[in-house]
Amino acid sequence: MGVENLEITEDLTIPQLFLHQCKRYGRRKVAMREKEFGIWLPYTWQDYLDNVKYLCLGMVSLGLKKGDKVAMIGDNRPEGVWAEMAAMCAGAIPVWLFQDCMMEEVKYIIDHSDSKFFVGETQEEVDKALAIMPDCPKLEHVIWDDPKGMRRYQQEFLHSIIKVQELGRELDKKEPDFFEKIINEGKGDDICLLFYTSGTTALPKGALLTHWNMLSMGRNLMAVDPCYDTDDFVSYLPFAWIGEQMMSISCGLQIGYTLNFPEEPETAQHNIREVGPHVMFAAPRLYEGLTRQVQVKYLDSTWIKRKAYEVATKIGYYVAELKFKKKPVPWHWKALKYFAHIIMQKKLKDHLGMSRLRHCYTGGAAMGPDHFRFFHALGVNLKQIYGQTEIAGISVVHRDGDIKFDTVGTPLPETEVKITEDGEILSKSPSVFIGYYKNDEATAKTLKDRWLFSGDTGFIDEDGHLVVFDRSKDVMILNDERPFAPQYLESRLKFSPYVQDAWVIGDKRPYVTAVMCIDYSVVGKWADENRINYTSYPELSQSPKIYDLIQAQIEQANNDLPEPARIRKFVNLFKAFDADDDELTRTSKLRRGFMGDRYKDIVEALYKDEDNVPLDMTITYEDGRTQRIKTDIRIQEAGSGK
Numbered sequence: 001m002g003v004e005n006l007e008i009t010e011d012l013t014i015p016q017l018f019l020h021q022c023k024r025y026g027r028r029k030v031a032m033r034e035k036e037f038g039i040w041l042p043y044t045w046q047d048y049l050d051n052v053k054y055l056c057l058g059m060v061s062l063g064l065k066k067g068d069k070v071a072m073i074g075d076n077r078p079e080g081v082w083a084e085m086a087a088m089c090a091g092a093i094p095v096w097l098f099q100d101c102m103m104e105e106v107k108y109i110i111d112h113s114d115s116k117f118f119v120g121e122t123q124e125e126v127d128k129a130l131a132i133m134p135d136c137p138k139l140e141h142v143i144w145d146d147p148k149g150m151r152r153y154q155q156e157f158l159h160s161i162i163k164v165q166e167l168g169r170e171l172d173k174k175e176p177d178f179f180e181k182i183i184n185e186g187k188g189d190d191i192c193l194l195f196y197t198s199g200t201t202a203l204p205k206g207a208l209l210t211h212w213n214m215l216s217m218g219r220n221l222m223a224v225d226p227c228y229d230t231d232d233f234v235s236y237l238p239f240a241w242i243g244e245q246m247m248s249i250s251c252g253l254q255i256g257y258t259l260n261f262p263e264e265p266e267t268a269q270h271n272i273r274e275v276g277p278h279v280m281f282a283a284p285r286l287y288e289g290l291t292r293q294v295q296v297k298y299l300d301s302t303w304i305k306r307k308a309y310e311v312a313t314k315i316g317y318y319v320a321e322l323k324f325k326k327k328p329v330p331w332h333w334k335a336l337k338y339f340a341h342i343i344m345q346k347k348l349k350d351h352l353g354m355s356r357l358r359h360c361y362t363g364g365a366a367m368g369p370d371h372f373r374f375f376h377a378l379g380v381n382l383k384q385i386y387g388q389t390e391i392a393g394i395s396v397v398h399r400d401g402d403i404k405f406d407t408v409g410t411p412l413p414e415t416e417v418k419i420t421e422d423g424e425i426l427s428k429s430p431s432v433f434i435g436y437y438k439n440d441e442a443t444a445k446t447l448k449d450r451w452l453f454s455g456d457t458g459f460i461d462e463d464g465h466l467v468v469f470d471r472s473k474d475v476m477i478l479n480d481e482r483p484f485a486p487q488y489l490e491s492r493l494k495f496s497p498y499v500q501d502a503w504v505i506g507d508k509r510p511y512v513t514a515v516m517c518i519d520y521s522v523v524g525k526w527a528d529e530n531r532i533n534y535t536s537y538p539e540l541s542q543s544p545k546i547y548d549l550i551q552a553q554i555e556q557a558n559n560d561l562p563e564p565a566r567i568r569k570f571v572n573l574f575k576a577f578d579a580d581d582d583e584l585t586r587t588s589k590l591r592r593g594f595m596g597d598r599y600k601d602i603v604e605a606l607y608k609d610e611d612n613v614p615l616d617m618t619i620t621y622e623d624g625r626t627q628r629i630k631t632d633i634r635i636q637e638a639g640s641g642k
Helices: 014-025 045-061 078-089 102-114 123-135 161-174 177-186 209-222 243-253 266-273 286-298 301-325 329-351 371-375 441-446 487-493 520-529 535-539 542-559 593-597 602-606
Strands: 030-036 039-046 070-071 094-096 115-120 141-144 159-162 191-194 207-211 232-234 258-261 278-280 358-362 382-384 417-420 424-428 452-461 464-472 499-505 511-518 567-572 612-620 626-634
Touching: 014 045, 014 078, 014 177, 014 209, 014 243, 030 045, 030 078, 030 266, 039 045, 045 161, 045 177, 070 078, 070 102, 078 094, 078 115, 078 161, 078 177, 078 243, 094 102, 094 207, 102 115, 102 191, 102 207, 115 123, 123 141, 123 542, 141 161, 159 161, 159 191, 161 177, 177 301, 191 243, 207 209, 207 452, 232 243, 232 278, 232 329, 243 278, 286 358, 286 371, 286 520, 301 329, 301 371, 371 382, 371 511, 417 452, 452 499, 452 542, 464 487, 487 499, 487 511, 487 542, 511 520, 511 535, 511 542, 511 602, 520 535, 520 542, 542 567, 567 602, 593 602, 602 612
Parallel strands: 030 258, 070 094, 070 115, 094 191, 115 141, 141 159, 232 258, 278 358, 358 382, 511 567
Antiparallel strands: 030 039, 191 207, 417 424, 424 452, 452 464, 499 511, 612 626
8 A cells, every 4th residue: 555655855756646645545535526417426546546547558659758748728627637647657748728728829839848749628629739730740649538529530640538548558458567667767856847827928938847846835835734635625727827736736646635626617616615625726816706796795685684794794804803913802802703603704605615714825916905804804714825837836825823914924944035136036945947948048037046036026024924016017106206016906996896807007107097897797787776778898888877886996996095006097998808818818917018008099098188099909709700899988087085
């Protein structure tokens, strides 16, 4: 059975750890579950091993060699993890792509990474692979998972996962020790993942991460917040995001907790509620969505439910504030907190799938203090983390009992953080990557003497907590020469249930302005209740009453801000920001440079004495179709708040 615990050392690889855990748990424990047709299907660690083993050997039979790249795209599912682990076991390097990548992005990453194999989930991914193959000469084999629609595809280089596993079984019969042999040949400093960054400024860069980078990060996070092999984790964020790799692979394999895969991306929230995970990690956008969901339910509730929510929330906020200030909670407030838990919080946490949460993290972008306070008032132990792909996902995290909503916490064990004279955040740890693939110039700028130059501006406060201000290139200089982080104000605006997105402008400008995106479903419901007629998002967004509604949200966000940082003018955009239009990265961060060029007419009009701005532009749909939009957008002044 092997030893109970395997020490995480520099010599260990992820496949070696995987093999050890599979032998340790065998058929006695469930490694992962997937919901299919309404039923949770369990896979034991032995099932996990068998599927990975035969898929790995099958790919080796097709010509996969150590160092080859294997591109993968699809929803979170066991087959995706098996394919990643199978590639690693063969000494190959997985390259994940986001499910909603446009054709050009797929072509760029597969060509740039020199991928030899492509593993897709459905006919849609296979079609993308077939379309780009003429421009990607190194791509030789395409493997698919879902047979729906694949009957007429007869090309020799196309293989189903089942067929590849059959090839693997044949090789295993001939050489029964071959699988373990190739796993044991791996070294901890071998490259295990080629991870493409989100590309906020330019084309995505491919970060090269080693087994030791990933495992040391997982080991150090688990030293701060221990998890157990009885825990459940729901894997629903894209595997192309380092945060999901961090929790599912780096930490998941070390601890041996159970991975749960939703039926569809659209059912993820419902499936999270069914599972009730013990640990959760998500980008701020998910928590913002949950907050908006709760606020909308509150607006729709009966009078008695609204009053119960208001009372419980008021108690929750007060107790959370005491904990933030590290003050003792008096016994009568503890009693009131229990009362709040009974009348509202218990049911609401269960509805959000957070009733069993022990560790709850957010990262990948800044979370506003309003959202952070909201979850702590609800009794959720939400922690901010800080990190990036280049440091295997995480370098700084809040500790239990030492949470400050305006910081990201303190460094993990074995991690050093320092600030340059210019205010740039530098990190050093065993998890720092070894460089960018085929980009020595970017590597030299980012890695200096083993220190990772983040490109973020921040400082370390008196308690040793790291405060991240913003991306250095995104910091605005207000009209009084003060630096200001636009994402702070954007996150405050998004605390409103009526606001889906916001882009704050004002760098070296006479005043601050904003481009707002309404939440179509919530604002649409408000419009119905107020008897406002509309037929589409563009028409609704330009309604004078909707402008007044959004103005009220802006004035609320302007409260407590210094006069130069307050929004003076705004427009409601005729559409939501979209990654398919290059306005957002695939991890939902604003691409400010691109937005400045795309909407330069709007930006210029906001700083002139004009009431509207004519717009003529093209938008792109997910299937590649484009549509030209010609419209006028209103400009409205905002008050400075109370």
